[in-house]
Amino acid sequence: MKKLLTLLLVIAMMATMVTGCGTKEADAPADGAALKIGVLIYKYDDTYISTVRQALEAEGAADADVELIMNDGQGDQAKQNDQLDILIEKKVDALIINIVDIGAAKSAIEKAQEAGIPVVFFNREPAEDVLKAYDKVRFVGTKPEEAGIIQGEMMAEVWNEGGYDRNGDNVLQYVMLKGDADNPEAIARTEYSISTLNEKGVETEELGLQVANWDTDKAYAAVEAWLGKDAEKIEFIVANNDGMASGAISALQNAGYNSGDEAKYIPVFGVDATEEAVNLIGKGEMTGTVKQDGAGMAKAVFALAKNAAQGKDFLEGLSYEYDETGVSVRIPYQAYK
Ligand code: CA
Numbered sequence: 001m002k003k004l005l006t007l008l009l010v011i012a013m014m015a016t017m018v019t020g021c022g023t024k025e026a027d028a029p030a031d032g033a034a035l036k037i038g039v040l041i042y043k044y045d046d047t048y049i050s051t052v053r054q055a056l057e058a059e060g061a062a063d064a065d066v067e068l069i070m071n072d073g074q075g076d077q078a079k080q081n082d083q084l085d086i087l088i089e090k091k092v093d094a095l096i097i098n099i100v101d102i103g104a105a106k107s108a109i110e111k112a113q114e115a116g117i118p119v120v121f122f123n124r125e126p127a128e129d130v131l132k133a134y135d136k137v138r139f140v141g142t143k144p145e146e147a148g149i150i151q152g153e154m155m156a157e158v159w160n161e162g163g164y165d166r167n168g169d170n171v172l173q174y175v176m177l178k179g180d181a182d183n184p185e186a187i188a189r190t191e192y193s194i195s196t197l198n199e200k201g202v203e204t205e206e207l208g209l210q211v212a213n214w215d216t217d218k219a220y221a222a223v224e225a226w227l228g229k230d231a232e233k234i235e236f237i238v239a240n241n242d243g244m245a246s247g248a249i250s251a252l253q254n255a256g257y258n259s260g261d262e263a264k265y266i267p268v269f270g271v272d273a274t275e276e277a278v279n280l281i282g283k284g285e286m287t288g289t290v291k292q293d294g295a296g297m298a299k300a301v302f303a304l305a306k307n308a309a310q311g312k313d314f315l316e317g318l319s320y321e322y323d324e325t326g327v328s329v330r331i332p333y334q335a336y337k
Helices: 002-027 047-061 077-089 102-115 144-160 184-199 216-230 242-254 275-282 294-309
Strands: 035-041 066-072 094-097 119-122 137-141 172-178 204-211 236-239 289-292 328-330 333-336
Touching (some): 035 047, 035 077, 035 294, 047 066, 047 242, 047 275, 066 077, 077 094, 094 102, 119 294, 144 184, 144 236, 144 289, 144 333, 172 184, 172 242, 184 204, 204 216, 216 242, 236 242, 242 275, 275 289
Parallel strands (some): 035 094, 094 119, 119 137, 137 328, 172 204, 172 236
């Protein structure tokens, strides 16, 4: 009986402690959260990035210890630099940076280091030596070549189903929509999609390549121009992202393609598995995409930044692992068609 009473007393004490904690958290206003994490997004108006941003906001909203201070760089590095300065003045505990211009990462890191603030970069990847210049910097992203490899494997499968060799020369004639001239993701996707096709035994010929800056309208204009001169020759359209794939499909549809008539269908492949691309694939107007796990990315970015904000090791208590660089975490891709 005494033992039971002691036990009950202990339980009652624990309950009081837990309730005490809970009450304190519940009463704290959002801006009274213990940890402030400044978030710089390259631009809200990017389909894939907006899925990551929303998932990140959901992580923040679900964690009473963390306040995320969100910023839209609007694709403008000068604007993002100002936002960074303000976050540093606010003495945030950690920074999450989706940098506009990879070339600006070095100075952003120098500012963070001077203020002693840890940084988690994501999606747009600064060079390894730049990341390593400050020991409190990590990167969460994808493996640049993986999206290209998966896209190439998917294209080889579709090609081998037959019916797409319009001129019957046993060579795949394609046009390529490249995201950016210098971005490592764009370079790797462009290269590995085609080299994977070739490794799978598919001979290829590039009819055209356009740097369309990940942009739907620019891709539309490029495909419209290609259709104007080579409409009969194009067998596949390859895009580094779904935003450009969607522009390509609009241009195709405007010229009477990909609108239900099987004889007038040119396969289009993208990357990201945006909601729009998934819908287009569902309607049979687009062929395939490569899924970036936006929610998985946000979860990792948030967890690393929260650890760092508390002065812990970035990976403490987490199941992520660094790749061979020792500072980057890679979230895997999947095929979607
Ligand atoms: Ca051909």
